[in-house]
Amino acid sequence: MKKIIITILAGFIAICGFTLTLAEAQDLAMENNPDLKAEYHAMKSADWQYRQSFLSLFPSANLSGSYMKYDDEKSVNTGTDPLTGQPTAYKYDEIRSYSVTVTQPIFNGGKIWLGSRIGRDAAKISESAYESKRLSVLSETESKFYTVLENQELVEIASKSLESAQQNLDRAQVRYETGTLSKADILNMQSELASKDLQLIQMENVLSLSRIDLANYLQLGKIDDLEPIDFEAYQTEMEAIRGILNGNIETIIDRVIEKGLANNSTIEMAKRQVSMSEKSLLMSEGNFLPSINLQYQKQWQALEDEDFEGEGQIMLTASVPIFPLIDNGSGVMKAKHDNRNAEYTYRSTEDGIKTALRSGIYNLVTAAKSVRASKLALDFAEETYQQMQERFRSELITTSDLLDAEVMLTSARSNYATSQYNYLRYRSSLLVLMGTDDETVLTDILR
Numbered sequence: 001m002k003k004i005i006i007t008i009l010a011g012f013i014a015i016c017g018f019t020l021t022l023a024e025a026q027d028l029a030m031e032n033n034p035d036l037k038a039e040y041h042a043m044k045s046a047d048w049q050y051r052q053s054f055l056s057l058f059p060s061a062n063l064s065g066s067y068m069k070y071d072d073e074k075s076v077n078t079g080t081d082p083l084t085g086q087p088t089a090y091k092y093d094e095i096r097s098y099s100v101t102v103t104q105p106i107f108n109g110g111k112i113w114l115g116s117r118i119g120r121d122a123a124k125i126s127e128s129a130y131e132s133k134r135l136s137v138l139s140e141t142e143s144k145f146y147t148v149l150e151n152q153e154l155v156e157i158a159s160k161s162l163e164s165a166q167q168n169l170d171r172a173q174v175r176y177e178t179g180t181l182s183k184a185d186i187l188n189m190q191s192e193l194a195s196k197d198l199q200l201i202q203m204e205n206v207l208s209l210s211r212i213d214l215a216n217y218l219q220l221g222k223i224d225d226l227e228p229i230d231f232e233a234y235q236t237e238m239e240a241i242r243g244i245l246n247g248n249i250e251t252i253i254d255r256v257i258e259k260g261l262a263n264n265s266t267i268e269m270a271k272r273q274v275s276m277s278e279k280s281l282l283m284s285e286g287n288f289l290p291s292i293n294l295q296y297q298k299q300w301q302a303l304e305d306e307d308f309e310g311e312g313q314i315m316l317t318a319s320v321p322i323f324p325l326i327d328n329g330s331g332v333m334k335a336k337h338d339n340r341n342a343e344y345t346y347r348s349t350e351d352g353i354k355t356a357l358r359s360g361i362y363n364l365v366t367a368a369k370s371v372r373a374s375k376l377a378l379d380f381a382e383e384t385y386q387q388m389q390e391r392f393r394s395e396l397i398t399t400s401d402l403l404d405a406e407v408m409l410t411s412a413r414s415n416y417a418t419s420q421y422n423y424l425r426y427r428s429s430l431l432v433l434m435g436t437d438d439e440t441v442l443t444d445i446l447r
Helices: 002-016 022-032 034-055 111-178 183-217 231-242 246-263 265-286 325-393 399-433 439-446
Strands: 060-080 087-108 291-303 309-319
Touching (some): 022 034, 087 111, 111 183, 111 325, 111 399, 183 399, 231 325, 231 399, 246 265
Antiparallel strands (some): 291 309
């Protein structure tokens, strides 16, 4: 049912182009992303392979049958006729037979059991790989969604900057006509206006490309409008993050690392690789042990139209490897080195994730502080620019002073917009490292 709803939603977006929310974009990505679909089928394949290896522990049965037709009749000596004393024979030209064979492995150096456990580890690795890809797709969707919204704001900022530059040029033109402003100042402001126009064109192009990128990622034809992010919903969280003292941040980091080590898919895959290598080592050592199998077979055979006659037999077979032992020994040594390799890889992966989680917290704290700092800088820049405009009208400053204030205001607006979306990106990346898409996990840790 959910797939049908998502398909209908994608159709409406493509045709009508209504506003797309972040949650809807993530649902579309989960449904349409080809990499995620490939990972899903790889997970299912590994699961069925594990089931196949597990069934090897149980008895296997085979039913076979045959029919043989001779060109010439065959005969079987059946004895001597008591009346004539002549030998008697049964003639036939066809043979029919069938048999049932049941085989139960008793002991094979642990290879069958360990093989099923390795299959289970492989299935778990595939599950972790799918979960990792799922979180990656969600995070990538968020990032592309934020990029479009950020570029929209930057286009609006560039448009306001162009409009402001035009207004300043109009005022400067009045002063030039009254003789209070030089031709060089007018040319300077005209050059600035042309530069603002170029910046707006470039930003509109960047916005168009980011829209196309998001639409392609969601497998949509086009995207017209996106629902804006309510940054007010994150203010309490950002205040809590900005309030983290240097001494308290280590406690937060410990909680984040604990959560990440327990849930991170990459660590789980590395851990399973160690488990698989340990079992592979045991399997290679088991090659020196005997193999024992129990087999029961019953065969029925009939000549011509006779009734089938059955004969059964039970066998216990055992085999012990003798030569070449060097091959088995080489296999053991290889398995030992593979095991050590997996162990060191796991340690390296764990250390890398710990470092990434620690960096993620520091980046999030820095991003939260940057949002507040850039907001203060924007407030100061807006007030400064208003004062500069009044001073320019009163002929108290030069055009260069006004242009400098305008550049500062545009930069402050851009920095504030970028800092907000950077905070969301760092937040999303940290949740991926922690192995969850539940946003309340981070909120609970910060408490």
